[in-house]
Amino acid sequence: MTNPLILDGTRVAEAIKEELKARIHTLESQGIVPCLATILVGDDPASETYVRMKGNACKRLGIESKRIHLDKSTSTEQLVEVIAQLNADPLVHGILLQHPVPHQIDERAAFEAISIHKDVDGVTALGFAQNAFGYADYPSCTPAAIIAILDYYQIPIAGKHAVVIGRSPILGKPVSLMLLNRDATVTICHSKTENVAEMLKHADIVIAAVGKPKFIQGEWLRKGAVVLDAGYNPGNVGDVDYDACLAGASAITPVPAGVGPVTIAMLLKHTVDAATRLLRH
Amino acid sequence: MTNPLILDGTRVAEAIKEELKARIHTLESQGIVPCLATILVGDDPASETYVRMKGNACKRLGIESKRIHLDKSTSTEQLVEVIAQLNADPLVHGILLQHPVPHQIDERAAFEAISIHKDVDGVTALGFAQNAFGYADYPSCTPAAIIAILDYYQIPIAGKHAVVIGRSPILGKPVSLMLLNRDATVTICHSKTENVAEMLKHADIVIAAVGKPKFIQGEWLRKGAVVLDAGYNPGNVGDVDYDACLAGASAITPVPAGVGPVTIAMLLKHTVDAATRLLRH
Numbered sequence A, B: 001m002t003n004p005l006i007l008d009g010t011r012v013a014e015a016i017k018e019e020l021k022a023r024i025h026t027l028e029s030q031g032i033v034p035c036l037a038t039i040l041v042g043d044d045p046a047s048e049t050y051v052r053m054k055g056n057a058c059k060r061l062g063i064e065s066k067r068i069h070l071d072k073s074t075s076t077e078q079l080v081e082v083i084a085q086l087n088a089d090p091l092v093h094g095i096l097l098q099h100p101v102p103h104q105i106d107e108r109a110a111f112e113a114i115s116i117h118k119d120v121d122g123v124t125a126l127g128f129a130q131n132a133f134g135y136a137d138y139p140s141c142t143p144a145a146i147i148a149i150l151d152y153y154q155i156p157i158a159g160k161h162a163v164v165i166g167r168s169p170i171l172g173k174p175v176s177l178m179l180l181n182r183d184a185t186v187t188i189c190h191s192k193t194e195n196v197a198e199m200l201k202h203a204d205i206v207i208a209a210v211g212k213p214k215f216i217q218g219e220w221l222r223k224g225a226v227v228l229d230a231g232y233n234p235g236n237v238g239d240v241d242y243d244a245c246l247a248g249a250s251a252i253t254p255v256p257a258g259v260g261p262v263t264i265a266m267l268l269k270h271t272v273d274a275a276t277r278l279l280r281h
Helices: A009-029 A045-061 A076-088 A107-113 A125-132 A141-152 A172-181 A196-200 A242-246 A259-280 B009-029 B045-061 B076-088 B107-113 B125-132 B141-152 B172-181 B196-200 B242-246 B259-280
Strands: A035-041 A064-070 A094-097 A161-165 A185-189 A205-208 A226-229 B035-041 B064-070 B094-097 B161-165 B185-189 B205-208 B226-229
Touching: A009 A045, A009 A141, A009 A259, A035 A045, A035 A076, A035 A259, A045 A064, A045 A259, A064 A076, A076 A094, A076 A107, A094 A259, A125 A172, A125 B125, A141 A172, A141 A226, A141 A259, A161 A172, A161 A196, A172 A185, A172 A205, A172 B172, A185 A196, B009 B045, B009 B141, B009 B259, B035 B045, B035 B076, B035 B259, B045 B064, B045 B259, B064 B076, B076 B094, B076 B107, B094 B259, B125 B172, B141 B172, B141 B226, B141 B259, B161 B172, B161 B196, B172 B185, B172 B205, B185 B196
Parallel strands: A035 A064, A035 A094, A161 A185, A161 A205, A205 A226, B035 B064, B035 B094, B161 B185, B161 B205, B205 B226
Antiparallel strands: A185 B185
C-alpha cells in the first residue's frame, strides 16, 4: 500500500485566494471594496475565534469586514432588525451570522431574514433549495469547500459511492445533494444509523460531518477510500480517527489544515462574487 | 415465505378523503369552499388525463376546481402572469401547474411564480427546502403519499435503510429527505449509478422513482424488502417488475392503485389545508 495523498486544505485555499486577489483588484479599480458583515451574538469563545479568523482572512485579502457584536441577551426581533439594516446597506455584499446563536433566538428565523443576494454562507432555505437543484449562487461554505478539495485534487465524483455521515441543514444535507448533482450515488447516515461501519464498507468517498471526535474508525473504511473530515471538535480534533484511517485511505484531509481553511476561502469567494454581481445590475 | 402485504393505495386514499369530508363540511359552514386551480399548457393527452382526474377527484369531494387550459404556444411570461392572477385571487387556495410544460417555457421560473401559500403540489424551491428541513406546509404530493402509505400500514421507517432510485426535484430528492427526517438511513441512486442491484441488496425500503418500466428486478431485492413504486409508465406499468418482486417482498404497492391515488388524495388534503389556513389569518 502506498502512502495516502494528504489533501492539503491550506494549499487549496491559497489557490482560491490567489484567484480572488486579481478580482478584488479589478473591483477596487471600479470603486468597489467587497464587504462581508459578520454578526456575533454573545461571547462564546469558540464563536469569537471563528469570527475573528474570518475577519482577519478578509483583511489580508483586501475585503472589508464589518464586525457586529451583539449582546448575548439579544432577541430574535432585534437580530432580525440588524440583519434588515445590513440587507439594505449598499456597501455590504455578504452577511454571515455566526452560529450557534443563544437559546432565546430563533436561529432559523434569523437565517431566513438574510437576503438571498447576501447569503454568502448559504444558510437560507431558498439558498439550500437552489443548491439542491444545482443553481445556487452561494452554496453553504463547508459543502462547497469539500467539493473544491475533490476538484482541486482531480478526484472523480461521478459514478462513485459517497457516504455522508451527518444530516445538518448547512453541512450533511447540502453536501449530499451536491455530490448527488455531481452524479455520485449518495448514502446519508446519522446519529440514528445503527450500522455506520456496515454502510462505510463500500464507500469510495467518505464525508465525516457528524460532530463526534474521532468517530470514524480505521477498520470501517474500504481500502482506498477518499476521506474528507469536516468535523472540528475541541482540541483541533476531527470526526475521523486520522492516524487509524491514514493506513487504508487513498486520500485524506488532515485536521487542522484540511476542510477548515477552504471553508473560509469559499466564504471570501462568495463575498467577492456578491460584490461582482453588483456591477452587473 | 408468506404472501407479501399488498399496500392498497385506494384504501389509503379513501381513509384520507374520509377525514377531509368532515373538514370540507366545516369550512363550507363558514362560507369557504376550498378551490384548486389547475393549469394545463398544451394538449399532451397524458397531461390532459391527469388534470381531468385531479379535477374530478376535487368535484367528488366538494372541492372546487378551476381549470385553466392554455395554448401550447404560451410563453413563460404569459404563464407567469396567469399564475400571478391566481396568487392574487382570494377564492383560489391551491395552484397546480401540470408538468411537463412545452419546451419554450422555463418550467422552474413558472414553478417559482407560485405563491408559497398556494404551492399545494410542493414544487417551489422554498417549499422544497422547508420540506428538507422538516417544516413544510405542503411537501410534494408523491413523496407525501409514499410516507402516508408507510404510516397507514405502520411500516417502521426509523433506523431502516431506504434506497431511493431517482433524484428529481419533486420526487427522488424530496422523498429521500423526508425519509431521512424520519430517521431512515438513505441511499439515493440514479441513472448514473452503475450498480443499482448491489445498492439494493441491503435495502429495507425501496422507493422506485426512476421512470423506466419494470426497471427493478425481483432478484435485486433483499428478502422481506418493502417496495413502493412511484413510477407510472405508458400502459399502466410501474418502475418495478411487480410479478417478479412479489415473491420476495414483505410489502409492495401495485400499479395502478398504489402510490397514484394517494398522490391525488395528498393534493386534495393540501388544498383543504390551504383553505383552512385562510381562516386563521
